[in-house]
Every structure is written in C-alpha cells, then in structure tokens.
Amino acid sequence: MATDEAAAPVKRPRVTAEREREVPTATLQALGDTGYEALSMDDVAARAHCSKATLYRLWRTKAGLVSAAVRSSGPVRPAEVDTGSLRGDLITVAERLARHAPEDSRLYAALSHAILTDDELASAVQTALFRPDTEHVMRFVDRAVERGELTHRPAAADFLPQTMRSLAMSRPALDGTLLDPDYLGRFIDDWVMPALLHT
Structure with missing residues (x-):
C-alpha cells in the first residue's frame, strides 16, 4: 500500500526571477548562432543554466519561447x-x-x-x-x-x-x-x- 509520502506530488523548485531573466538572453544568443530551425530547447537550457523541463513549464513550444525572447528586446x-x-x-x-x-x-x-x-x-x-x-x-x-x-x-x-x-x-x-x-x-x-x- 502506498504511503502518504509516496502518493504526494513531487514539488518542483520554482524558477528564480534572475534565472527567468537569463532565458531570453540565452534564447537570442542561441538563435543568432544556430538559426530558428536548428534551435533546440537543450541548447537554450544549457546556456541559461536550467533544465529543459523548466523551459517547457514556462513555454510549451519553441515558437512561444522565441516570441518571449523577442518581446524582451521589443520597441x-x-x-x-x-x-x-x-x-x-x-x-x-x-x-x-x-x-x-x-x-x-x-x-x-x-x-x-x-x-x-x-x-x-x-x-x-x-x-x-x-x-x-x-x-x-x-x-x-x-x-x-x-x-x-x-x-x-x-x-x-x-x-x-x-x-x-x-x-x-x-x-x-x-x-x-x-x-x-x-x-x-x-x-x-x-x-x-x-x-x-x-x-
């Protein structure tokens, strides 16, 4: 029989504001280096020093991630x-x-x-x-x-x-x-x- 501890959902650490600010910069750097087609969540995660799962929690698609990065450098x-x-x-x-x-x-x-x-x-x-x-x-x-x-x-x-x-x-x-x-x-x-x- 499962214990209460085993049944409890795993709590994922929240993304810090500083780390979240690093993601757009990392995305734009990766985009400039590779182009959109070759851009990968793995590359962005490595540059932003976070996990790929973190990126997908915040942005469900590559297009969403890129648009958020573009917005950060907007007019x-x-x-x-x-x-x-x-x-x-x-x-x-x-x-x-x-x-x-x-x-x-x-x-x-x-x-x-x-x-x-x-x-x-x-x-x-x-x-x-x-x-x-x-x-x-x-x-x-x-x-x-x-x-x-x-x-x-x-x-x-x-x-x-x-x-x-x-x-x-x-x-x-x-x-x-x-x-x-x-x-x-x-x-x-x-x-x-x-x-x-x-x-």
Missing part, C-alpha cells in the same frame, strides 16, 4: 519617450535601434526564413514585436496631432513602422554596415519628416 514604449516633438521621439527610437543593431540584425537573419515557413512562429513574432512596434510608433504620430504639430494622421505614417524596422534588416545586406545614429537621423530628417509634414 521603445510611448510612455518611456516624450521629448515634446515628433522628430525628437523618432530620433530617440532611432538611437535605440542603432544601439541594438548588432543583436537585431542577427535576430532578423535568424528569423527571416522561418517566419515565412512556420505559421506559429510568424504569429508569435507579429504579436510580440511587430504589432506593438506599429502601435507605439503610431502613438508618437497621434501625439503630434494632439500637440498641433500635424493637422491629422498622415497616410505616410502607415508605412513608418515597417520602414524603420526594414532598415535594420536591409542595410547589412545592401552595403555591409549596421544602422548608426547618423544614418537614421538623416533618414528621419530627409525622408520621414517631409513625408509626414506634406501629406
């Missing part, structure tokens, strides 16, 4: 940025993109093909990164309307979030260099602001 939120001008807000976002260009470029390279072939991953990344990215940048535009900088939300604003992200993906491929603040500043002053102010 600047409107509440964190309010310079008082649309140009200032966009320059602040541009500076963040430039700071994270090395990591982001590897991330996009690792995900680009997988997003086209894996519907679960595509949905997860869109939810974690691209949709919030769009909402946040559009909020900067709406604040400019509220301040009177713009008379309305220009049609050109619809292309702004995708265009800013696409620069991080395309510049390394086109000319072998990463985004930098000067390049993004010229992009905002010479292309973005004229398009927003004159539509």
Whole structure:
C-alpha cells in the first residue's frame, strides 16, 4: 500500500526571477548562432543554466519561447519617450535601434526564413514585436496631432513602422554596415519628416 509520502506530488523548485531573466538572453544568443530551425530547447537550457523541463513549464513550444525572447528586446514604449516633438521621439527610437543593431540584425537573419515557413512562429513574432512596434510608433504620430504639430494622421505614417524596422534588416545586406545614429537621423530628417509634414 502506498504511503502518504509516496502518493504526494513531487514539488518542483520554482524558477528564480534572475534565472527567468537569463532565458531570453540565452534564447537570442542561441538563435543568432544556430538559426530558428536548428534551435533546440537543450541548447537554450544549457546556456541559461536550467533544465529543459523548466523551459517547457514556462513555454510549451519553441515558437512561444522565441516570441518571449523577442518581446524582451521589443520597441521603445510611448510612455518611456516624450521629448515634446515628433522628430525628437523618432530620433530617440532611432538611437535605440542603432544601439541594438548588432543583436537585431542577427535576430532578423535568424528569423527571416522561418517566419515565412512556420505559421506559429510568424504569429508569435507579429504579436510580440511587430504589432506593438506599429502601435507605439503610431502613438508618437497621434501625439503630434494632439500637440498641433500635424493637422491629422498622415497616410505616410502607415508605412513608418515597417520602414524603420526594414532598415535594420536591409542595410547589412545592401552595403555591409549596421544602422548608426547618423544614418537614421538623416533618414528621419530627409525622408520621414517631409513625408509626414506634406501629406
């Protein structure tokens, strides 16, 4: 007959907050090294110094794990940025993109093909990164309307979030260099602001 001790469920140790913060970093490092298709829970667990079972308790699928890691490196939120001008807000976002260009470029390279072939991953990344990215940048535009900088939300604003992200993906491929603040500043002053102010 089983004893009470034998029948009692095994208590698994809880994941510490510090360890949970290490998992996204480990995931992004592994993703950059191997690409999405070759990414394994075993590799991430080894890098994060935790068990594979721990990962599966927190994230049931590889796509879920990757989307959580992508979310951890997500866009600047409107509440964190309010310079008082649309140009200032966009320059602040541009500076963040430039700071994270090395990591982001590897991330996009690792995900680009997988997003086209894996519907679960595509949905997860869109939810974690691209949709919030769009909402946040559009909020900067709406604040400019509220301040009177713009008379309305220009049609050109619809292309702004995708265009800013696409620069991080395309510049390394086109000319072998990463985004930098000067390049993004010229992009905002010479292309973005004229398009927003004159539509």
